[in-house]
Amino acid sequence: MALKGNLRDFTITQLLNLVNLACKTGTLVIEGPGDVARISFREGKLAYAQLGEQESTLAAILRRNKKISARQYTILQERAQKMTDKELGLLLINAGYLSQTDIIESLQQYFVAVVRQLFTWVEGLFQFDTNTLTPLDKIPVRMDLENLIIEGSRQLREWEQLSQEIPSLDMSLKFSDRPGTNIRNVNLSVEEWRVVSYVNPKNTMRQIARTTKMNELEIRRVVYALLQAGLVEIIRPGGASVSIQPRAFPTTDKKEQKSLVYRIIDRIRSI
Amino acid sequence: MQTVKIVVTGPFSAGKTEFIRSVSEIDVVSTERKISAEAEKIKESTTVAMDFGRITVDEDLILYLFGTPGQRRFDFMWEILSEGMLGFIVMVDSARPETFREARSILETFRAYAPTPYVVAANKQDALDAWDIEDMRVALRLDPKVKFLPCVAHDKETVKKVLLELLYTILAEMETSNKS
Ligand SMILES: Nc1nc2c(ncn2[C@@H]2O[C@H](COP(=O)(O)OP(=O)(O)O)[C@@H](O)[C@H]2O)c(=O)[nH]1
Ligand SMILES: [Mg+2]
Numbered sequence: 001m002a003l004k005g006n007l008r009d010f011t012i013t014q015l016l017n018l019v020n021l022a023c024k025t026g027t028l029v030i031e032g033p034g035d036v037a038r039i040s041f042r043e044g045k046l047a048y049a050q051l052g053e054q055e056s057t058l059a060a061i062l063r064r065n066k067k068i069s070a071r072q073y074t075i076l077q078e079r080a081q082k083m084t085d086k087e088l089g090l091l092l093i094n095a096g097y098l099s100q101t102d103i104i105e106s107l108q109q110y111f112v113a114v115v116r117q118l119f120t121w122v123e124g125l126f127q128f129d130t131n132t133l134t135p136l137d138k139i140p141v142r143m144d145l146e147n148l149i150i151e152g153s154r155q156l157r158e159w160e161q162l163s164q165e166i167p168s169l170d171m172s173l174k175f176s177d178r179p180g181t182n183i184r185n186v187n188l189s190v191e192e193w194r195v196v197s198y199v200n201p202k203n204t205m206r207q208i209a210r211t212t213k214m215n216e217l218e219i220r221r222v223v224y225a226l227l228q229a230g231l232v233e234i235i236r237p238g239g240a241s242v243s244i245q246p247r248a249f250p251t252t253d254k255k256e257q258k259s260l261v262y263r264i265i266d267r268i269r270s271i
Numbered sequence: 272m273q274t275v276k277i278v279v280t281g282p283f284s285a286g287k288t289e290f291i292r293s294v295s296e297i298d299v300v301s302t303e304r305k306i307s308a309e310a311e312k313i314k315e316s317t318t319v320a321m322d323f324g325r326i327t328v329d330e331d332l333i334l335y336l337f338g339t340p341g342q343r344r345f346d347f348m349w350e351i352l353s354e355g356m357l358g359f360i361v362m363v364d365s366a367r368p369e370t371f372r373e374a375r376s377i378l379e380t381f382r383a384y385a386p387t388p389y390v391v392a393a394n395k396q397d398a399l400d401a402w403d404i405e406d407m408r409v410a411l412r413l414d415p416k417v418k419f420l421p422c423v424a425h426d427k428e429t430v431k432k433v434l435l436e437l438l439y440t441i442l443a444e445m446e447t448s449n450k451s
Binding site for chain 1: 273274275294326327328329332334354355356357372373375376379380382383386387412414427431434435438439441442445
């Protein structure tokens with residue numbers, strides 16, 4: 001039975017747990033919303049991870065980790081184009097420029113970051129392919145999964161709580177009209193500012209998420225923080241004024257509707 | 272014969288059945304079944320289908336009160352029940368702050384179904400360790416405009432008050448939607 005399904009039913013954390021317990025070897029391919037991730041394992045240990053089109057050559061990873069300078073990176077890009085990661089790694093070590101530990105640690109940090117990113121995916125098709133291993137030109141690492149599994153479980157709890165607090169992303173946001181709140185006096189993160197700039201009864205949270213390229217967890221996290229700070233309120237999309245659903249009443253005539261409510265009021269007073 | 276309905280919702284054991292029972296002229300039809308899950312042992316049995324109460328307004332109008340099943344795993348019922356309601360009431364157990372988050376979540380879920388007027392009732396205000404209304408308002412993050420009323424579900428007068436406040440809210444919102 002092929003190991004495949006949807007993250008809705010089987011989370012990344014559960015998958016990692018399975019790989020860990022069953023000492024699996026192979027590659028997990030996950031097609032998330034707008035991105036594809038590949039994570040390779042060897043005997044239940046994390047070996048390699050890659051996310052979408054992200055630049056994940058050894059040079060790019062070392063650059064991001066500040067192990068090489070921007071200038072060195074440009075030079076490597078120009079001159080070492082045809083070199084595989086393995087070859088480049090050996091070259092850097094033999095030249096005494098970086099140690100093997102430097103390289104392995106940088107790769108590990110990058111792979112862990114990729115897996116962390118996956119924790120925020122709540123939806124996506126996954127498939128575990130036992131025949132695909134780490135690409136030959138890449139340098140595999142060997143990392144225990146336990147810490148990642150624990151971290152993932154914590155995130156899962158956060159996700160559950162946040163989706164209780166904000167069950168529907170089809171609602172909109174508005175700035176709360178509490179006196180004394182001034183959004184300019186608050187220290188917001190970049191992500192929070194991005195959401196704040198779209199706060200408007202016309203925009204649902206789902207639309208804001210799409211525009212700001214946040215996933216369901218990320219948008220909830222930001223909205224939750226803004227709610228807690230008392231800066232925004234959740235309202236129905238379209239505007240603050242609430243209209244009565246016509247079908248709630250047996251009549252569409254406004255006067256009759258009102259008289260009906262008055263009749264109920266009289267009756268309840270007399271109970 | 273015309274009928275209208277009001278939905279009474281809130282977390283498990285908040286007092287929905289009791290609330291409806293206080294004002295219903297029929298015995299509340301509630302499908303109760305033993306639930307043995309550890310977390311739900313607070314009560315002997317709990318509503319799994321729904322409560323159903325009736326108030327005859329006059330010869331051609333009946334008001335039905337529907338209580339929702341509290342547990343999240345029955346929330347598929349909520350949307351069905353909420354269809355065509357005049358408004359809804361969210362019951363919160365004032366003495367069990369651990370349920371406030373759930374109450375808030377239920378409120379948000381109902382609000383997302385329909386643009387319907389609602390009020391929130393701080394039930395079990397007679398309990399020794401009941402929270403103060405104002406503290407609850409903050410904990411529940413209720414907008415100052417939302418009516419939040421003290422309630423004791425077996426005290427008919429407080430139940431009437433909650434229902435009346437909901438009806439006043441319905442009237443008020445009819446006024447604003449007329450103007451716009
Ligand atoms: N002290 C007190 N107990 C209440 C009140 N309302 C309900 N109860 C009790 O709380 C428990 C749960 O009430 P119930 O109506 O079955 O809750 P439901 O799950 O929301 O339908 C029952 O034992 C009720 O008797 C109240 O206002 N005060
Ligand atoms: Mg009940």
